[in-house]
């Protein structure tokens with residue numbers, strides 16, 4: 275499980291918490307992946323850590339609480355994706371020909387993991403990649419395949435129209451034959467996407483792509499993060515790790531332990547109200563994630579926004595597509611729109627200007 279990235283696209287949420295540990299639908303995102311891995315028959319997880327490594331072990335420990343065996347390997351310097359995989363090789367118990375599954379830890383996916391593994395084995399591949407199709411592949415690594423599914427090229431984040439040769443992209447979940455991992459260079463940064471995969475193709479290795487069109491979302495950006503969380507709450511993708519809501523009067527929201535939501539609040543579109551958070555009268559919260567201990571003032575309106583732990587949103591303030599860092603305070607009567615990010619512990623005073631808005 276690759277968990278060492280800095281999660282720069284999700285700042286300031288990732289200033290205090292590594293991306294895989296950010297709460298999505300009530301639990302650290304990683305818990306959704308781990309329960310799915312377990313359901314697919316995986317029994318042992320090795321975490322490749324770099325950024326804020328201690329957070330993972332503190333939360334998951336030896337894994338027994340989750341019915342899994344867990345180990346942690348910390349990089350002294352971040353080794354990038356391929357280097358991170360190589361760095362855990364001596365903790366793998368698999369024989370040279372055995373399959374090892376590798377996960378990017380920011381992907382929410384309904385991929386049938388057992389089927390991916392079975393395909394890898396029956397086709398005799400050296401490496402098998404889960405591929406998905408997206409409408410706009412420019413932000414991803416393209417992976418064209420031949421008629422039989424064998425990968426013909428890797429094109430990272432193509433920008434020129436002529437480079438967009440397929441809509442199949444690397445979905446961030448792989449099966450490697452153990453001995454392929456042992457062949458990755460040690461002690462330096464290696465990108466699995468830019469170096470290892472193209473190198474394997476050039477060396478004539480059997481690299482298979484399995485296109486599967488189940489639910490798939492890369493939670494790396496704020497927009498995708500709120501969408502993924504809402505999809506879990508609304509059941510567009512199911513995860514056994516989603517906790518029960520404590521507030522049945524909002525069927526389209528997840529309200530966690532100790533949260534207080536006033537009677538007149540409008541709450542829905544897959545929102546999550548974190549542990550001990552408070553939402554005051556007449557506020558409206560749609561498609562948003564409110565962190566533990568945060569508060570939303572009277573009459574505030576939040577859409578598709580993320581409010582960090584302990585952050586405070588003032589009365590009548592409007593947030594749309596905004597990220598508020600942990601401990602920040604946005605004063606009353608402000609209007610913050612698409613793409614605004616408020617740093618952790620920042621203080622925005624009350625606004626003296628009146629904005630009109632429609633809380634419906």
Ligand code: GTP
Nearest residue numbers: 277278279280281282283322352353354358378379
């Ligand atoms: P951004 O900075 O927002 O791009 O996020 P990120 O740092 O997570 O990078 P990216 O999404 O490209 O990373 C893909 C996967 O590889 C994620 O699961 C990361 O945690 C992981 N990853 C990236 N770099 C490293 C690294 O140097 N070491 C380890 N162990 N994992 C890494």
